[in-house]
Amino acid sequence: MLLSAGRHRRTRTLSIAAAVACAAGAGGVYLGLTTGGARAASATVTVSTTAQLEAAVKNATAGTTIQVRGGTYYPAATLKSTASGTSSARITLRAHGGEKVRIDGSKLPAGSWLAAVHGDHWTVENLAFVNSPAQGFVATSSAGGIFRNLVTADNGDSGFTLRGDGTTGNLVQNLDSHGNYDPAGHGQNADGIAVKFGSGTGNRITGARLYNNSDDGLDLWQFSSPVTIEHSWAFGNGENRWNDAAFEGNGNGFELGGGGASVAHVVNNNAAWDNTLHGFTENSNTGAIALNRNTTYANAQHGFYFATGTARLGRNLAVSDKGGRAELGSSTVSAGNNWDSGVATPPFRSTDATGAYGARTADGSLPATTFLTTGSTTIGSTMD
Numbered sequence: 001m002l003l004s005a006g007r008h009r010r011t012r013t014l015s016i017a018a019a020v021a022c023a024a025g026a027g028g029v030y031l032g033l034t035t036g037g038a039r040a041a042s043a044t045v046t047v048s049t050t051a052q053l054e055a056a057v058k059n060a061t062a063g064t065t066i067q068v069r070g071g072t073y074y075p076a077a078t079l080k081s082t083a084s085g086t087s088s089a090r091i092t093l094r095a096h097g098g099e100k101v102r103i104d105g106s107k108l109p110a111g112s113w114l115a116a117v118h119g120d121h122w123t124v125e126n127l128a129f130v131n132s133p134a135q136g137f138v139a140t141s142s143a144g145g146i147f148r149n150l151v152t153a154d155n156g157d158s159g160f161t162l163r164g165d166g167t168t169g170n171l172v173q174n175l176d177s178h179g180n181y182d183p184a185g186h187g188q189n190a191d192g193i194a195v196k197f198g199s200g201t202g203n204r205i206t207g208a209r210l211y212n213n214s215d216d217g218l219d220l221w222q223f224s225s226p227v228t229i230e231h232s233w234a235f236g237n238g239e240n241r242w243n244d245a246a247f248e249g250n251g252n253g254f255e256l257g258g259g260g261a262s263v264a265h266v267v268n269n270n271a272a273w274d275n276t277l278h279g280f281t282e283n284s285n286t287g288a289i290a291l292n293r294n295t296t297y298a299n300a301q302h303g304f305y306f307a308t309g310t311a312r313l314g315r316n317l318a319v320s321d322k323g324g325r326a327e328l329g330s331s332t333v334s335a336g337n338n339w340d341s342g343v344a345t346p347p348f349r350s351t352d353a354t355g356a357y358g359a360r361t362a363d364g365s366l367p368a369t370t371f372l373t374t375g376s377t378t379i380g381s382t383m384d
């Protein structure tokens with residue numbers, strides 16, 4: 001491992017003593033010599049106990065890669081870091097190889113978040129964050145994050161959250177967020193993914209499944225910069241699945257604003273079905289939200305509810321939503337949607353949602369399904 005091209009060049013600057021150490025197989029000595037100077041250190045830490053995981057997150061610095069061995073981990077306190085990586089020396093937290101890792105918050109004190117990053121250039125991937133007494137995973141004022149192939153499930157508040165000013169250039173790819181429910185609020189707060197209370201451009205959510213959460217699938221409440229949402233599904237949100245006699249969950253599939261923000265989010269090629277309110281709604285956001293080629297099916301209220309703002313809706317498909325296909329205000333722009341004059345509604349190949357719950361592909365992409373597909377090249381979600 002010491003003789004890769006890059007490393008070999010560096011050895012030319014080492015002393016004879018160091019070269020002898022290398023030749024003797026003292027790899028640790030070699031690494032110490034080459035990383036002890038001004039150059040940024042890089043280190044891979046492999047952890048297999050909760051204590052090791054807690055220490056590794058706490059001590060992470062730019063260039064650290066934490067590999068978590070398969071198993072279930074029960075942190076006693078929030079896994080928290082304020083460290084930042086850089087674009088060339090990221091901080092990475094991920095499962096080791098293809099191993100299954102569950103980080104379980106059921107032993108945390110009441111009200112604790114399970115994982116909290118307050119820094120830039122983190123990569124977090126192939127991990128499940130479950131059973132937190134409050135939020136599952138939270139990134140606060142983070143820039144350049146890559147959050148990939150994560151599961152956030154059965155937490156006591158929102159599953160996955162981006163928040164704070166300076167939330168810039170983050171990618172959330174292939175998130176499964178489900179079963180999140182806040183008992184303290186009787187379900188009124190726990191969303192699948194929340195991008196709330198903040199600002200910052202360049203944030204993109206793609207490939208998400210957001211389902212069976214007590215409040216909304218996705219919520220952009222008081223986030224004042226445009227967020228891009230694509231190839232994501234929100235379903236079964238807002239239903240009282242917890243026997244909560246005072247249940248207050250809302251149940252929009254995609255709640256695209258609220259709290260006074262006026263912002264033109266970009267919402268393309270998504271689907272929302274079986275939610276207890278609307279499939280897609282501005283939720284008082286008056287910005288020019290762009291929605292293209294989204295599909296709604298069998299939501300309890302409208303497929304698309306944009307009654308007060310300036311949203312622009314094109315080539316969307318709404319079918320069997322109980323409140324109607326779309327409720328649009330006079331300042332919206334609507335063209336080529338199946339509620340517009342002269343636009344046909346292509347039939348679905350399947351309305352059996354079973355396939356949508358199926359296992360993801362090896363790279364974490366959404367499962368292939370014919371559910372809500374039509375084959376149309378002009379209207380509705382492609383469901384992939």
Ligand SMILES: [Ca+2]
Nearest residue numbers: 188189215250
């Ligand atoms: Ca709510």
Ligand SMILES: [Ca+2]
Nearest residue numbers: 191215216219
């Ligand atoms: Ca919400």
